[in-house]
Amino acid sequence: MERDLPDFGDPPVVEVILGVQFDAFEDLNSIKMGVLWNKLFQQRFPIVEEHGELAPQYERFGVPRGSQSSFDYSIMLQKKPPSPRAWFLKDDKSELLQIQRDRFIHNWRKLDSDSEYPRYENVRETFSSELENFREYCQSEKLGELNPNQCEISYLNHISLGDKTHSDLSRILTVFQQDYSDQFLRDSFEESQLHIRYLIKNEESNPVGRLHIKATPVVKLEDKTPIYSLELTARGQPDGNGIEGVLKFLNRGREWIVKGFAAITTKEMHKIWKRKDSGEE
Amino acid sequence: MSFTLCESEVAADFEPLPEKTMIPSQSVDWLQPLNEKLNSLLSLKENWDSYGGLPPRKQAVHGVTAIFDGFFDEETPFPEIVPTSKGNIQLEWHLPHCELEVEVISTVQMHLYFEDEENGELIDTVLEADQTVLSNCIDRLKNST
Numbered sequence: 100m101e102r103d104l105p106d107f108g109d110p111p112v113v114e115v116i117l118g119v120q121f122d123a124f125e126d127l128n129s130i131k132m133g134v135l136w137n138k139l140f141q142q143r144f145p146i147v148e149e150h151g152e153l154a155p156q157y158e159r160f161g162v163p164r165g166s167q168s169s170f171d172y173s174i175m176l177q178k179k180p181p182s183p184r185a186w187f188l189k190d191d192k193s194e195l196l197q198i199q200r201d202r203f204i205h206n207w208r209k210l211d212s213d214s215e216y217p218r219y220e221n222v223r224e225t226f227s228s229e230l231e232n233f234r235e236y237c238q239s240e241k242l243g244e245l246n247p248n249q250c251e252i253s254y255l256n257h258i259s260l261g262d263k264t265h266s267d268l269s270r271i272l273t274v275f276q277q278d279y280s281d282q283f284l285r286d287s288f289e290e291s292q293l294h295i296r297y298l299i300k301n302e303e304s305n306p307v308g309r310l311h312i313k314a315t316p317v318v319k320l321e322d323k324t325p326i327y328s329l330e331l332t333a334r335g336q337p338d339g340n341g342i343e344g345v346l347k348f349l350n351r352g353r354e355w356i357v358k359g360f361a362a363i364t365t366k367e368m369h370k371i372w373k374r375k376d377s378g379e380e
Numbered sequence: 381m382s383f384t385l386c387e388s389e390v391a392a393d394f395e396p397l398p399e400k401t402m403i404p405s406q407s408v409d410w411l412q413p414l415n416e417k418l419n420s421l422l423s424l425k426e427n428w429d430s431y432g433g434l435p436p437r438k439q440a441v442h443g444v445t446a447i448f449d450g451f452f453d454e455e456t457p458f459p460e461i462v463p464t465s466k467g468n469i470q471l472e473w474h475l476p477h478c479e480l481e482v483e484v485i486s487t488v489q490m491h492l493y494f495e496d497e498e499n500g501e502l503i504d505t506v507l508e509a510d511q512t513v514l515s516n517c518i519d520r521l522k523n524s525t
Contacts (some may be wrong), residue, residue, distance in 0.1 A: 122486070123438060126436055153381060155442055157487040161512030162450035186432055197381060204381055248488060306510065330382075334490070336509050 104354065105361035107160050108373030111329075112216050114255035117226040118197075118204035119337075119345045120155060124242040127200045132185045132239070135198070139232050144187035144196055146353060152184050152199050156248055158335050160298070160306040163170075177370050194319070196229060203230050219353050230342055234259065250308075250348040253332040254356050257319070258368070263318040265290035265325045272329075290316040290325075295363075299335055308335020308348065310355045312363060329364075331356040410454050417461045418444065424463060434467035441484040444469050446487040450511070451518050457525050473521055480517050492517065 127135075137148060138178045179352075184199040193214070197204040205226040207217060234240065234245040261268040268275045268291045275293060279285045292315045299308035319326055333352025337344035361369070369378070424435045444461065459471040464483060473480040477498045483491040494503040494517045507514055 116381060118381065125438075155439075155487065157446065158509060159450060159488065160510045161515050163515060206382070248486065253382070365487070 104357050104376075106375040107369070108375055110216060110372055111256040111258050112209070112254050112325035113257045114206060114208040114253075115219070115222050116141060116204060116206045116215070116251070116253040116255070117222060117248045117349055118202060118251040119230065120202050120249040120251070122243070122246040122248060124237055125203035126242055127182070127237070129183050131242070132183060132198065132250060135233075136185065136187055139236055140187045140196060140229075144189055144194070146186075146190070146192065148186035148188070150184045150186060150197075152182050153202055155201065155249075156251075156334065179317065184309060194225070198233065203233055205229060213264060223349060226349075227342060227346055230345070234342065244362075247341070247345050247369065249334060250337055250345045250352065250357065251332060251334040252349050252352040253330060254360070256329040256331075256360075257326050258329055259319075259324060259326040261354075262325065267328065268293070268327065269365075271327060271364055271368055272363050275314075280318045292316060297355075297359065299351065301338075301351075307338070308309045308333055310352075310359055312359065323354065329360075331360055383429075396510060411448065411456075414445070414448055414461070421463055421469065422463070427464070429465055431465060433463070433465035436463050436469050437467040440467060440469045440484050443484040443487045443490065444471065447471065447482070447514070448483065451515060455522055456518060457521055463483055475521060475524055478520065480521060482514065490514070493522075496520070 128272045136144075181363075182200045184197055184202070187196040187198070188194070190208065193208060193210050195204075195208075197206070205222070207222050207225075209216065230245075237243060237245060258271055260270060267277060267288065269277050272293075274295065275286075275291065277288065293313070295312045297310040297312070298306045299310055299358040301307045311330075311334070313332075315328045315330070317326060317328045318324065333355050335352070337346055338347035338351065361374070366378075417442055421436045422441065424433075424503070426435055427433060428435060435457050446494075452524050457473055457475070459480075462470050462472065464470055469484045471482045471484065478496045479494070481493045485491070488507075488509045490507040490511075492503065492507055492514060503513065503517070505513060
């Protein structure tokens with residue numbers, strides 16, 4: 100573990116997602132996607148699924164409404180059928196590659212309580228080597244050059260307090276407090292969710308991305324217990340050209356996520372997750 | 381894009397895609413002309429200008445909708461929306477004392493030209509993710525109408 104970064108012995112992370120968005124390869128249709136899988140990924144990712152295309156996402160700054168969209172829009176070129184988002188899964192379904200005309204995403208997920216988070220450096224290594232394979236393939240097939248325009252890293256945590264209902268989020272998050280001005284509502288709490296955004300700035304204090312933190316009450320599929328899903332996503336511009344620029348942003352985003360996670364979660368939870376470093380006083 | 385599914389997350393991950401270019405118009409009537417214009421631009425074919433012009437690229441269309449989404453309200457003067465031969469889309473405002481032209485390449489790539497004849501101010505710049513300059517120029521347009 101790097102110095103200066105908070106470290107947890109038993110973190111609640113269940114999924115880590117590294118992704119890049121790039122200028123679309125318009126000719127990467129479902130047929131070429133099949134050839135791509137056959138040539139590059141079939142051995143390591145033998146299971147295939149097809150899903151709907153993800154819409155482009157950008158972090159912009161100085162925009163009055165920020166990334167809060169006031170209307171939903173979608174653009175489908177009607178002359179062409181929708182482009183698929185292919186899922187290539189490992190045999191045990193612990194890892195996934197998602198590829199569409201303008202996205203390349205690598206997911207790792209925890210399959211059971213015994214499986215251990217392989218750590219960021221290992222997840223990043225898989226992402227960068229498979230992305231390099233994809234880049235070389237697109238170049239050799241004359242689909243175009245890989246021009247990244249946004250990068251994204253997400254950590255998904257499942258947090259249970261062992262209660263039969265969705266617990267008070269203030270036990271988990273320092274930034275959520277049930278502090279009422281009047282008695283009204285004090286005894287009527289059911290559940291809560293929130294979405295907070297923070298600006299990620301570079302060394303020159305210029306904004307280069309955003310950290311989104313979302314807490315959502317969910318129910319675990321396997322045992323129907325109520326838990327909170329806490330998702331931290333850092334998204335922004337690549338920090339330089341090519342895959343190197345993507346990895347540089349992902350490193351910065353990961354640092355913001357790890358530090359941000361420690362900053363907004365309570366010391367009560369840090370004890371449960373076995374925080375190793377002393378933290379800030 | 382997560383694949384760890386919880387009950388309340390399943391639906392969001394599998395929402396069907398709309399089948400055509402659309403901006404819901406019931407709540408934002410003033411955006412309907414944009415919807416019509418973009419649909420007409422998307423129907424342009426290669427050589428639409430008989431000089432080998434490229435049809436508007438999807439990224440440019442997304443960029444235009446992102447500008448409307450982020451900066452526009454009912455009081456914003458509606459621009460001319462024209463294709464360029466390179467496959468980009470240009471937004472143009474020609475008001476009595478000032479002009480603004482934004483060539484949209486994508487949501488985070490634009491070329492902005494602004495001129496205020498009253499005070500001689502000229503801005504000619506490339507914009508990426510930080511779009512404060514565009515925000516200021518659009519405010520100036522609103523104040524000058």
